[in-house]
Amino acid sequence: xxxxxxxxxxxxxxxxxxxxxxxxxxxxxxxxxxxxxxxxxxxxxxxxxxxxxxxxxxxxxxxxxxxxxxxxxxxxxxxxxxxxxxxxxxxxxxxxx
Numbered sequence: 001x002x003x004x005x006x007x008x009x010x011x012x013x014x015x016x017x018x019x020x021x022x023x024x025x026x027x028x029x030x031x032x033x034x035x036x037x038x039x040x041x042x043x044x045x046x047x048x049x050x051x052x053x054x055x056x057x058x059x060x061x062x063x064x065x066x067x068x069x070x071x072x073x074x075x076x077x078x079x080x081x082x083x084x085x086x087x088x089x090x091x092x093x094x095x096x097x
Contacts, residue, residue, distance in 0.1 A: 029080035041082060059085045 006014070012030060016023045037055055040047045047055040062078040086094070 044080075049087065051087040052084075053087050053090060054085045056083045056085075057081070064073075 008030070012023050012026045014027045015030075016079070021027070037047050041055060041057040044057050057080045060079050061069050063076050065074050065076045066072065067074055
């Protein structure tokens with residue numbers, strides 16, 4: 001894994017190497033993880049992986065914004081956003097030097 005970010009294929013390759021699993025199996029697991037978390041968030045459930053992260057859908061109220069180009073007021077409809085908070089072990093790993 002090189003560079004400033006890791007793309008999906010690099011992530012799959014790194015996990016496959018570390019876990020001695022086939023890349024195709026890791027890719028299926030990653031896809032399944034995405035599907036399960038997405039469904040839980042759609043159902044407004046919170047997903048917690050202790051030490052890693054918490055995923056939660058939060059309601060965002062309708063509000064008035066401004067078009068940055070024209071300055072005109074616009075109505076922004078209510079929506080849901082995904083809030084992801086890092087777990088303690090992930091925070092700890094990010095702060096190691």
